[in-house]
Amino acid sequence: MTRIYTCNVPIEGDIVDAFCWLQKGFTDQFVYYDKARACRYLGLGRCIALPSLRDVEWEAGSGAHFVGEAGADQPPVFFSLNRFDATNPAPADELMASFPRLRFMLPEIVLIENERGRFLQVNSLGPVYPGRVERFTRMIAEAPVRQTVAIPYTLEPDSREAWNGEMDAALAAIAAGRVSKVVLSRRLRVQAAHPFSSKDLLVNLIDGDARGTVLLYRYADVFFCGCTPELLVRKRGENVESMCLAGTCPAGATPAESDALAAALMADEKNRAEHDYVVQLIRSVLERVCYDVDVPATPEIMRLAHVQHLFTPARARALEGVTLVDLMEDLHPTPAVAGTPVGEAKMLLRAIEPYNRGFYAGACGFVDGAGDGEFSVALRTGVFDGEMGYVYGGCGIVAESDTDAEYEEINLKLRTILSAFGS
Numbered sequence: 374m375t376r377i378y379t380c381n382v383p384i385e386g387d388i389v390d391a392f393c394w395l396q397k398g399f400t401d402q403f404v405y406y407d408k409a410r411a412c413r414y415l416g417l418g419r420c421i422a423l424p425s426l427r428d429v430e431w432e433a434g435s436g437a438h439f440v441g442e443a444g445a446d447q448p449p450v451f452f453s454l455n456r457f458d459a460t461n462p463a464p465a466d467e468l469m470a471s472f473p474r475l476r477f478m479l480p481e482i483v484l485i486e487n488e489r490g491r492f493l494q495v496n497s498l499g500p501v502y503p504g505r506v507e508r509f510t511r512m513i514a515e516a517p518v519r520q521t522v523a524i525p526y527t528l529e530p531d532s533r534e535a536w537n538g539e540m541d542a543a544l545a546a547i548a549a550g551r552v553s554k555v556v557l558s559r560r561l562r563v564q565a566a567h568p569f570s571s572k573d574l575l576v577n578l579i580d581g582d583a584r585g586t587v588l589l590y591r592y593a594d595v596f597f598c599g600c601t602p603e604l605l606v607r608k609r610g611e612n613v614e615s616m617c618l619a620g621t622c623p624a625g626a627t628p629a630e631s632d633a634l635a636a637a638l639m640a641d642e643k644n645r646a647e648h649d650y651v652v653q654l655i656r657s658v659l660e661r662v663c664y665d666v667d668v669p670a671t672p673e674i675m676r677l678a679h680v681q682h683l684f685t686p687a688r689a690r691a692l693e694g695v696t697l698v699d700l701m702e703d704l705h706p707t708p709a710v711a712g713t714p715v716g717e718a719k720m721l722l723r724a725i726e727p728y729n730r731g732f733y734a735g736a737c738g739f740v741d742g743a744g745d746g747e748f749s750v751a752l753r754t755g756v757f758d759g760e761m762g763y764v765y766g767g768c769g770i771v772a773e774s775d776t777d778a779e780y781e782e783i784n785l786k787l788r789t790i791l792s793a794f795g796s
Contacts, residue, residue, distance in 0.1 A: 375423060377431040377479065377742070380501040381447040381492045384513050388415055388484040388491055389579055393572050394516035395482070395509070402571060402596070403452040403480055404589035405739050405749075406579060411487050412586075412747065414450050414739050416480030420496045423477045426451065426698070431742045447485065448742030449496050451477040453698075454590050454597070454751075455737065457706060457730040458719055466560075466763060468756040469731030471595045477740070482509060521580055522573045523795035525566035528764075531559055533780070535727070540776040542725050547772050554650050555712035555721050558767035559783050560728055565794070568759050571596040574793040581792050582678045586749045588737050597732045599754025599790050602677055605736050606704055607747035608697040613663055613689045615700075617651040617672070618750075619709040619769055620644035620683030621782055624676065635674045635681050643773040648672055648683040650708040654715070655687050658703045663689035679788040697740050701748045710734040710750055710767065731756065733765040753789035764790045 384391070389406075392415040396402060403416035423429065433446045453476060464470060483494040493509055495501050536559065543555045571591045575598060578587045583600035590597045607614040622638040625631030638644055656668045666689040675684035691700070711734075712718025733756075738748030755764035766783040768774075 375421070375429050376498070377421070377429060377449050378497045378500050379431055379433055379447070379449040379742070380495045380506055381433065381445050381485075382506055382510060384491050384493045384510060386513060386516060388413060388486050389576070390516040390519050391484055391513040392417070393519045393576065395512060396572055399481070400591070400593050401478075401480065402589060402591035403478065404575060404587060405452065405737070406587040408579065408584060408587065408600075413486040414452075415484040416450065416452055416482070418481030420479045420481045421498060422475040423451070423479070426477055426740065429742065447489070447492055447494060449479055450483045450485070450494065450739050450741050451479050452590070452739050453477050453737070453748070454732055455701075455705070455735045456732055457710065457734040458723070461723055461729050463723060463729045465729040465731045466756070468595050468758055468763065469729065472590070472592050472597070472732070519576050521576055521795055522569070524569045524573060526794050527564050528791070529562040529564065531561050536780055537776055539725050540770065540774070540779065543721070543770045544772070544774070546721050547770070552718050552721060553713050554647060554708060554769055554771045555718045555725075556708075556710050556767050556769050557722075557779070558726065558730065558733065558765055560763050560765050561787065562761065563755070563757075563764055564761045570759060571598065574598050574757070577795040578793045581795070583753070583789050583792050584677045585753070588749065588751055588754065590732070590737070595756065595758050597751075597754060597756045598793065599751060601749050601752040601754065602675060602682065603709065603750040603752055605707070605738070605748040605750050606697065606700045608691065608700060609745050611690045613659070613691050613700060615655055615659070615687040615704065617648060617655050617668070617685040617687060617709070618675065618682050619651045620648040620672070621768070621786075622681050623785060624679050624681055631676065631681065635676070638681060638683060639672070639674065643771060644683060647769045647771050648685070650713045652685055654708050654713070655704065659687060659689040662695045662700065662703060663691050665690045677789070678792075680785050696744055697746055697748075701736050701738070705736040705748070705750070706734065707750070709769070710752070712769070730765070734767065753786060755790045755793070
């Protein structure tokens with residue numbers, strides 16, 4: 374049994390400003406920041422790594438000094454970042470390969486903004502020393518307003534010939550009946566004109582036009598980050614939410630153009646079929662481990678800065694004993710990031726894609742000591758070392774897919790992670 378001591382105190386000011394002010398003192402950094410709602414957790418320092426949360430006990434307040442503070446009973450927050458295909462034998466690139474294979478990570482401190490307010494959380498394997506809490510609280514109060522920084526970069530083109538070959542292999546597998554859909558991705562190398570930090574990309578994503586949930590995992594000098602539109606699963610008590618996200622068109626230069634493109638997307642048989650594969654899997658998983666399952670028959674449109682997607686929300690109530698981690702493992706990867714059937718699509722991707730995806734399209738999120746939390750699919754992401762990096766984008770391939778159109782769709786999606794450079 375692992376015993377965690379956690380102390381939470383209310384704070385004033387912006388938690389991103391506070392994170393930027395504190396981050397130089399910690400090499401390990403974790404961020405799960407929903408730009409649209411108060412679900413924002415920014416961790417610094419790795420206190421302890423655990424393979425499971427089933428044998429964890431935690432004590433809030435950690436001493437009489439903090440008992441009675443507003444929000445003192447906030448559970449400890451564990452971050453979890455899971456690879457797309459954890460058993461893929463192919464080696465990852467040198468950046469992805471440098472991350473340790475850890476399951477749940479409890480930072481030394483977590484800056485929290487949720488429906489209860491804003492808090493500083495300090496975690497420890499022993500009773501929390503009050504002086505640490507007071508020092509961090511004082512530093513947070515002194516945090517200056519963050520600044521965005523533009524980072525000039527060059528994007529090295531990938532091989533169009535290689536892409537054509539991957540598409541031919543995917544379409545051949547579909548024609549042979551091996552899969553109905555497979556999700557191919559591209560990886561491009563980015564070279565910055567001058568050094569940059571994880572903080573620089575984080576601020577540009579949070580303050581820029583990217584929509585969704587900003588993710589960051591820094592380990593030593595290497596960091597993985599992005600802004601994803603796709604929720605995998607959220608759990609609060611017995612209430613569960615997920616989403617089906619597949620089918621894409623451009624955003625349009627004007628509202629009228631966006632509306633016309635969205636209407637065409639809704640009417641497009643190829644995209645509707647691609648979307649329906651995801652709906653079927655998510656519905657089947659929820660019906661197996663939940664009740665009161667609600668997955669609408671008709672999708673909606675999700676409008677983002679550069680693209681629009683077909684989107685179907687899913688809601689349910691979890692059966693007793695079903696955890697958030699159980700749901701994450703049952704749902705991931707969905708046909709939206711792998712294909713269908715999922716297992717066969719993953720095997721096909723191992724043969725077709727010339728790299729191991731690592732965290733790209735993985736399940737990244739947090740779970741607290743009460744079992745609540747959420748995971749998102751790590752789309753629109755990249756991995757960096759402060760001078761260069763790799764950015765990733767993908768698209769769903771079905772029998773009707775066009776090689777050139779899918780290539781250009783990925784180019785549109787890459788704009789989100791490239792916006793992290795502030796240009």
